[in-house]
Amino acid sequence: MQADELKKLIEAGVSGAEVTVQGDGDHFEATVVSADFEGKSMVQQHQIVYGALGDLMQGEVHALALRTLTPEQWKKQIQ
Numbered sequence: 001m002q003a004d005e006l007k008k009l010i011e012a013g014v015s016g017a018e019v020t021v022q023g024d025g026d027h028f029e030a031t032v033v034s035a036d037f038e039g040k041s042m043v044q045q046h047q048i049v050y051g052a053l054g055d056l057m058q059g060e061v062h063a064l065a066l067r068t069l070t071p072e073q074w075k076k077q078i079q
Contacts, residue, residue: 013052026062
């Protein structure tokens with residue numbers, strides 16, 4: 001599994017997501033920005049991303065450090 005493959009899978013599974021992924025092999029760090037996270041807890045946000053990855057989290061992806069943000073939270077971060 002490569003970072004760009006993981007990025008594409010998250011983008012396909014989380015509607016309108018802006019995704020950056022770093023890492024290779026089986027350890028990754030991802031930042032996911034999506035309006036789908038609005039009003040959801042961090043746990044629920046992470047569950048959305050894990051749902052997009054399905055069974056990969058039990059095999060090909062050994063570790064995934066997630067940072068999930070709404071578009072509004074992301075705007076505040078980059079200012």
